[in-house]
Amino acid sequence: MKITIFGTGYVGLVTGACLAEMGNHVVCVDIDAAKVARLRGGDIPIYEPGLESIVRRNHASGRLDFTVDAAPAVAHGEVIFIAVGTPPDEDGSADLKYVLAVAATIGRHLDRYAVVVNKSTVPVGTADRVRAVVATELAARHAAVEFDVVSNPEFLKEGAAVDDCLRPDRIIVGASSARAVAVLHKLYAPFNRNHDRMVVMDERSAELTKYAANAMLATKISFMNEIANIAERVGADVELVRQGIGSDPRIGYHFIYPGAGYGGSCFPKDVQALERTAHSYGYEARLLGAVEAVNRQQKTKLFELISHHFNGALAGKTIALWGLAFKPNTDDMREAPSRQLMEALWDAGAKVRAFDPEAREETHRLYGDRDDLVLCEHAYDVLQGADVLAVVTEWKAFRSPDLAGIRAALAEPAIFDGRNLYDPATVEEAGLAYYGIGRGRSL
Ligand code: UGA
Numbered sequence: 001m002k003i004t005i006f007g008t009g010y011v012g013l014v015t016g017a018c019l020a021e022m023g024n025h026v027v028c029v030d031i032d033a034a035k036v037a038r039l040r041g042g043d044i045p046i047y048e049p050g051l052e053s054i055v056r057r058n059h060a061s062g063r064l065d066f067t068v069d070a071a072p073a074v075a076h077g078e079v080i081f082i083a084v085g086t087p088p089d090e091d092g093s094a095d096l097k098y099v100l101a102v103a104a105t106i107g108r109h110l111d112r113y114a115v116v117v118n119k120s121t122v123p124v125g126t127a128d129r130v131r132a133v134v135a136t137e138l139a140a141r142h143a144a145v146e147f148d149v150v151s152n153p154e155f156l157k158e159g160a161a162v163d164d165c166l167r168p169d170r171i172i173v174g175a176s177s178a179r180a181v182a183v184l185h186k187l188y189a190p191f192n193r194n195h196d197r198m199v200v201m202d203e204r205s206a207e208l209t210k211y212a213a214n215a216m217l218a219t220k221i222s223f224m225n226e227i228a229n230i231a232e233r234v235g236a237d238v239e240l241v242r243q244g245i246g247s248d249p250r251i252g253y254h255f256i257y258p259g260a261g262y263g264g265s266c267f268p269k270d271v272q273a274l275e276r277t278a279h280s281y282g283y284e285a286r287l288l289g290a291v292e293a294v295n296r297q298q299k300t301k302l303f304e305l306i307s308h309h310f311n312g313a314l315a316g317k318t319i320a321l322w323g324l325a326f327k328p329n330t331d332d333m334r335e336a337p338s339r340q341l342m343e344a345l346w347d348a349g350a351k352v353r354a355f356d357p358e359a360r361e362e363t364h365r366l367y368g369d370r371d372d373l374v375l376c377e378h379a380y381d382v383l384q385g386a387d388v389l390a391v392v393t394e395w396k397a398f399r400s401p402d403l404a405g406i407r408a409a410l411a412e413p414a415i416f417d418g419r420n421l422y423d424p425a426t427v428e429e430a431g432l433a434y435y436g437i438g439r440g441r442s443l
Pocket of ligand 1: 155156157158159214221255258259264267326
């Protein structure tokens, strides 16, 4: 099929590459000419496992192309995806200006039936707004062209995006037109392993499904962080509690890892946006507010532990950090707990020596050159001249640490394990103080 995708960010690029991989002819449009040139040269602006090879392969075969030129791109697509950003407004609502600008562009150029698909995470009611904008533009040029608007939210995870896209758990399609549903059935047929993954519903339910999924996942994390904070005070180990509750299939083992707080471009933004939506309909979503509040507090946790260890006297100390990205297998630093930690340490007069397998360049882009930040090339380089070590992101490379080496290198041997990666007893036997999240050691 012929597909057009507006936006070459995470969602647009991964969707485009995966649809091309399934044999479709995909044109990706972006207003950023430099980015389009990079992509045509096979240079992928983000780190995402497997993405580079799939983009290059499909670009070379002619099934995937990139352009800044919207008119021929709109003419190309039987299905036209909108996958542009929806950054938070000042009040936390999702800003739809990019989505609606693309809708207007589509309306200005559409000359035969197409299905317009919203893939961006958008507030309930956006499909109706997109439909109205396309219709207004068509009417302005007296074009009697039929089209449908469908909500088809994306559920991919950074770091596993290609796999999630090629092997989706479910394909949510919010549509009120049988014609559009038939087109999407055809498009997604190759993604149906074993059974039909498509769940068809109305647009508003599809839009809310996306927010509900992320809010539910964020709730699980904040819940576990709250239990961790209780465990710490009552002298229990949240890791044992986690295993104890996860064995109940109604709870499950997934997504109940306590830690340094959730980050990324989705959970913080989407929980807030859903809260705003509820508020604008006259409903106070108290649980969502609490999920966010717990997370905000959790992001200060590592700093509090470190500060407590030094009795608040952090000036002149050097803190070694393992992990900067908001989670492993990405270079994404958006809302990363490491940022809050570093900024608090700097404010307190401490220096940071940090290592991350992928996010060093992005960290440098964010903070530039500064005396109190050294970005190291190798994991163990962070220890040189450092007082203590804090683990912020659970990259696999940090899972089997050389404890004797760490102990020998640190001035005040202590590990602050922001992801509960290590066994406290093993760390302590190696001669280091151990601090985890919710592991029976009270502040
Ligand atoms: C999230 C969702 O998982 C995807 O399903 C969704 O499609 C995506 O948002 C989106 O809306 O686009 P992502 O932000 O890539 O994906 O990252 P997650 O793997 O969900 O992790 C989010 C944060 O939660 C990370 O900071 C992670 O460290 C934290 N987390 C996760 C925990 O603290 N504990 C856990 O048990 C799991």
